[in-house]
Amino acid sequence: MSVDRDQVLRSAAALLTRKGSATMDEVARAAGISRATLHRHFAGRDALVRALEELGIQECETALAAARLGEDSAEEALRRLVKEIQPAAGLLAFLVTENQLFEDDAQHEGWSRLDDNIGALFRRGQESGEFRIDLTPVWFTEALYGLIGAAAWAVLDGRVAAKDFTHMIAELLIGGARRRVEP
Amino acid sequence: MSVDRDQVLRSAAALLTRKGSATMDEVARAAGISRATLHRHFAGRDALVRALEELGIQECETALAAARLGEDSAEEALRRLVKEIQPAAGLLAFLVTENQLFEDDAQHEGWSRLDDNIGALFRRGQESGEFRIDLTPVWFTEALYGLIGAAAWAVLDGRVAAKDFTHMIAELLIGGARRRVEP
DNA sequence: ACCAGGTGAGACAAATTTGTCTCACGAGAT
DNA sequence: ATCTCGTGAGACAAATTTGTCTCACCTGGT
Numbered sequence: 001m002s003v004d005r006d007q008v009l010r011s012a013a014a015l016l017t018r019k020g021s022a023t024m025d026e027v028a029r030a031a032g033i034s035r036a037t038l039h040r041h042f043a044g045r046d047a048l049v050r051a052l053e054e055l056g057i058q059e060c061e062t063a064l065a066a067a068r069l070g071e072d073s074a075e076e077a078l079r080r081l082v083k084e085i086q087p088a089a090g091l092l093a094f095l096v097t098e099n100q101l102f103e104d105d106a107q108h109e110g111w112s113r114l115d116d117n118i119g120a121l122f123r124r125g126q127e128s129g130e131f132r133i134d135l136t137p138v139w140f141t142e143a144l145y146g147l148i149g150a151a152a153w154a155v156l157d158g159r160v161a162a163k164d165f166t167h168m169i170a171e172l173l174i175g176g177a178r179r180r181v182e183p
Numbered sequence: 184m185s186v187d188r189d190q191v192l193r194s195a196a197a198l199l200t201r202k203g204s205a206t207m208d209e210v211a212r213a214a215g216i217s218r219a220t221l222h223r224h225f226a227g228r229d230a231l232v233r234a235l236e237e238l239g240i241q242e243c244e245t246a247l248a249a250a251r252l253g254e255d256s257a258e259e260a261l262r263r264l265v266k267e268i269q270p271a272a273g274l275l276a277f278l279v280t281e282n283q284l285f286e287d288d289a290q291h292e293g294w295s296r297l298d299d300n301i302g303a304l305f306r307r308g309q310e311s312g313e314f315r316i317d318l319t320p321v322w323f324t325e326a327l328y329g330l331i332g333a334a335a336w337a338v339l340d341g342r343v344a345a346k347d348f349t350h351m352i353a354e355l356l357i358g359g360a361r362r363r364v365e366p
Numbered sequence: 367a368c369c370a371g372g373t374g375a376g377a378c379a380a381a382t383t384t385g386t387c388t389c390a391c392g393a394g395a396t
Numbered sequence: 397a398t399c400t401c402g403t404g405a406g407a408c409a410a411a412t413t414t415g416t417c418t419c420a421c422c423t424g425g426t
Contacts, residue, residue, distance in 0.1 A: 002402065019286055020203070023383060034404045039385070075361070097280040102340075103202055125360070132354075132362045139351050140360060142337045143330055150329025151322075157285075160322050168322050171315075176359025177308070177323055178258070179315045185372065206413060217374045222415070369426080374419105381414075387407080396399080 003033055005041055009055050010091075012048060017094040018156065024048075049098060056095045057110035059088035064117055074125030075174055081121070082173075083166045085148065093152040096145060115141055140173075147173060186216055188224055192238050193274075195231060200277040201339065207231075232281060239278045240293035242271035247300055257308030258357055264304070265353045268331065272348065276335040279328060298324055323356075330356055 008031045015022050015030040022030075024045055028038040042048040063084035069077045085092070101107065115138075122140040125131035131140075147169045154160040160168065191214045198205050198213040205213075207228055211221040225231040246267035252260045268275070284290065298321075305323040308314035314323075330352045337343040343351065 018282065020280070020282060024385095025383085034406095035384095036386090036405075037403055040402085044385070045383095078360075096336075097203070097282075099201060099203060099280075122360070129362060131360045132358070135351060135354060135360070136343065139334075139337065139343050139347075139355070142333045142342065143351075143355055146329040146333025147326055149332075150325045153279075154322065154325040159325065160319065164322075168318060168326075171318060172322070172326055172356070172359065174359050174361050175315070176355065176357050176361070177261075177305070177314045177318070178357050178359070179313060207415095208413085218414095219375080219416090220373055223372085227415070228413090367426105369424105371422105371424090373422080375421100376418090378417080379415090382412080384409105384411075386409085389405090389407105391402105391404080393402095394400090396397105 003031075003037055003041060006055075007031070008033065008038070008041065009051060013052055013055070013091040013094055016052070017090050017152075020094070020097060049100065052091065053095060053098075053101055053108055054110075056088060056091045057108065057114065059091065060085060060114050061110070063088060064114065069117060069121045070124075074121055074128060074130050077121055078125070078174060079166070079170045081118070082144075082148075082170045086165050089148050089152040089165070090156070092145070093149040096149055118144065144169075144173060186214075186220055186224060189238075190214070191216065191221070191224065192234060196235055196238070196274040196277055199235070200273050200335075203277070203280060232283065235274065236278060236281075236284055236291055237293075239271060239274045240291065240297065242274065243268060243297050244293070246271060247297065252300060252304045253307075257304055257311060257313050260304055261308070261357060262349070262353045264301070265327075265331075265356075266349045269348050272331050272335040273339070275328070276332040279332055301327065327352075327356060 011031040012027045015027060019026070024038060025035050027048065028035040031038065038048075042051055063081065066084045067077060067080040069081060071077060095101065118141045119137040122131060122137035126133050126137070151160070151165055151169050155162045155165060194214040195210045198210055202209070207221060208218050210231065211218040214221065221231075225234055246264065249267045250260060250263040252264060254260060278284065301324045302320040305314060305320035309316050309320070334343070334348055334352050338345045338348060
């Protein structure tokens with residue numbers, strides 16, 4: 001029976017998210033295949049990580065497209081983005097810790113495209129008066145990534161409920177911790 | 184001349200934050216010492232990581248003590264905490280990615296102590312009416328760690344200015360992205 | 367001058383991981 | 397029934413990393 005490449009990547013992501021130092025053998029066993037087969041599909045560990053990077057970027061781009069960042073208010077668009085990106089959160093949490101991907105000067109073009117699109121969303125929110133202007137869109141973007149990673153880890157460890165994922169991130173990012181006075 | 188153990192740990196943290204897969208040889212060279220000397224001070228890679236964990240916990244505890252989390256408003260205390268914890272941010276960013284530290288059931292007791300203290304701060308803010316109650320103290324705590332890590336990485340990559348560290352984290356965490364209407 | 371302690375450089379074996387290969391097996395197609 | 401393709405299992409060498417050891421050197425104190 002032929003191996004489902006996508007399923008292998010997803011189980012690899014799940015394992016590597018928990019244990020970034022997992023060997024090719026462990027990755028193979030986690031996917032339920034032999035190391036030989038894993039090597040037939042991915043030339044080596046580098047190729048595997050690169051494939052995971054591709055998958056992560058692709059899932060993020062899908063999420064961005066589905067979130068229609070240019071429509072409605074920036075706040076609503078941001079909530080949609082967080083909701084749509086949740087399935088990719090675990091993979092994303094792994095990729096951001098894989099600093100091997102960023103240590104060489106030539107990082108994947110997909111990340112800058114994503115950064116630009118998300119940054120543009122925050123900029124739109126600032127220009128429309130929704131968002132504060134004393135924090136930069138770049139920081140908002142980085143903070144979004146950081147919160148997604150933190151939430152993914154907290155869910156994995158069982159410290160917070162998975163169903164609260166979207167609410168936790170979006171509410172904190174948009175409204176912060178301060179109690180809002182009823183209008 | 185005797186080696187400054189603390190300085191070795193700090194340079195190791197700086198290197199491992201950028202490249203988590205650095206070998207003992209690279210760590211030694213980064214510290215300006217030989218691999219033999221590095222081994223004389225830290226029995227192996229595990230011992231080195233554990234020592235970094237100890238250092239990180241200790242620095243966080245120092246920061247917590249200096250921030251006097253029980254005094255003034257929770258918001259003011261939180262701002263002090265972020266400010267005091269900034270020197271440990273890089274080390275912290277490395278430690279949270281070192282999931283080796285958490286994969287065994289017996290994690291360092293120091294982390295739970297820190298979590299408890301920080302969680303208590305957020306709970307105090309909720310009970311005093313400063314902070315919203317639809318997000319849990321646990322999530323606030325995780326989000327703080329996530330934002331600290333994200334900020335540390337962004338500063339390392341030059342995407343944001345180091346001098347904005349405290350302001351970025353505290354403002355986003357406390358006030359969120361939404362523009363506040365003048366009272 | 368002498369000594370003691372700490373260090374650097376290098377050699378070495380052991381352990382681990384990786385990449386490649388061969389061979390046998392089994393499911394599905396013809 | 398036969399063929400073919402993909403897979404599992406295992407062997408194997410190469411590369412990497414680690415841990416340990418020895419020896420020479422240097423510096424500070426006596």
